[in-house]
Amino acid sequence: MQLIFKLGKTPLLSIAEIYSVMQSKNIQFSVINADNNILYINLDSNIYPDILMKILGGTTEIFTVEDIITRDNAKKVKNINKVNIDNEKTAYGQIVAKQDIKEFEKKEINKPYTQGKGGMLPSKLAKIMLNLGITKDTEAIYDPYMGTGTILMEALIQGYKVIGSDINTDSVKGTRKNLLWTSEEFGVENQSQLFLNDARSLPEQLLNRDENISIVTEPYLGSSWSKPVSKNVRNIKIINSIDKMIQSSIRSLTKILKNNQRLVIIIPSFKTKHDIIYLKARSMDYGNLRKISIIPENFLFESKKLGKLESFFYYREKAIVRREIFIFEKY
Ligand SMILES: C[S@@+](CC[C@H](N)C(=O)[O-])C[C@H]1O[C@@H](n2cnc3c(N)ncnc32)[C@H](O)[C@@H]1O
Known part of the structure; x- marks a missing residue:
């Protein structure tokens, strides 16, 4: 079976998510083509694209390929579903699954507890991060900076046990309400x-648990910054304390992870008038925790070898706080 995944606004992040989901479900596939818009793959097994679509956060449509024609010929044919796969070829076939935007909106707008709109973690990104954190052995998901529980809500919907602090x-009271709402609303x-x-610091509650826990989290990113961060003493102090907080968290969280389990974490960077302030937390050595690149290094993207990709940026062009997603694995 040949499938085309239409990718969301951050195509490499969407591709990494697809790889991670396929690996966690033991689904073998080979890539035919990948660019900023699509991932075109060949699958040995028959899977239900609508089930895959429900799991994924970074894919907007799944398309089954019936045949490949030249782009010139494709222009002449009307009333068929088609996707351009490179400069010369077009695939035609069927759209078999579409992303349910309303469901994301429902979760963001209708959940009982929110912490104000500024800087809220989008449900779509929460879902993508969750999928990057899940391996085939994962049994529970822990978010140590749970806020309103956006990540935990996604994990509950996928059937995982969730742990939050x-x-x-x-936040503890509010997330309790949000999880109850999620369980009722999504059955x-x-x-x-x-x-x-x-x-x-390490939570006592997790010391003696023997399940495989994956940690997926968005730490505190600082007060809502409304304009480019000026490098005054106060701001540098805030940024340094966020940096230290994230470094200490990663060090203590490592102790919860069993081998081959993952920590998916956002590390922010901050836009100033002239440059970007990056945290030291993104390049520290964390002992037996290594950054992994989920997409193979020899992956061809836009016809060029991708190489090692250890993080993914997710932000709007004008954003002051830039989210960068890292995937660590315990070894
Ligand atoms: C950016 S918010 C997380 C938002 C969350 N992803 C959500 O879905 O709502 C960061 C959270 O970290 C919490 N926080 C700040 N410092 C903390 C610390 N040292 N330990 C644990 N939580 C902390 C804040 O109370 C806030 O709820």
Whole structure:
């Protein structure tokens, strides 16, 4: 079976998500072509594209390929579904699954507890990060900076046990409501454990658990920055303390991970008038935790070898805080 995935706004992140989902479900595939718009693959097994679509956050449509024709010929044929796969060829076939945008909106707007709109983690990104964190052995998902529980909601919908903590009591109470709402709204079991904790230290609650836990999290990114960050003493102090907080969290979180389990974490960078401030946290050595690039290094993207890709940026051009997603694995 040949499938074309139409990719969202961050195509490499979408491709990494597809790789991770396929690996966690033991689905073998080979890539025929990949560019900024599509991932075109050949699959040995028959899978239900609508089930895949429900899992993925970074794919907007899945298309089954019936035949390949030249782009010139394709221009002459009307009333067929077609996708250009390179400069010369067009695929025609059927759109078999579409992303349900309304479902993302419903989760963002209707969940009972929110923390204000500024800088909210989009549900789509939460879903992509979750999928990057899941391996075939993952049994539970932990978010140590859970906020309103956006990541945990996605994990519950996919049938995982969820564990969440935050330094703020309101977040613990609020996320409890959000998870209850999710379980009722999506008809899934609410297997959750939430508690108060400072992510810089190891939560006692997790010391004796023997399941395979994946950690997926968006740490505190600082107060909402409304204009380019000026490098005054106060701002540099805030940014340095975020940097230290993230480094300490990663060090203590490592102890929870079993071998081959992952930590998916956003590390922010900050736009100033003239440059970007990157945190030291993104390039520290964390002992037996290594950054992994989910997409193979020899992957051809836009006809060029991709090489090692250890992080993915996700931000709008004008954003002051830039989210960069890292995937670490314990070894
Ligand atoms: C960017 S928000 C996370 C948002 C979350 N992804 C969501 O879906 O709502 C960061 C959260 O980290 C919490 N926080 C800040 N410092 C913390 C710390 N040292 N330990 C644990 N949580 C902390 C804040 O209370 C806030 O809820």
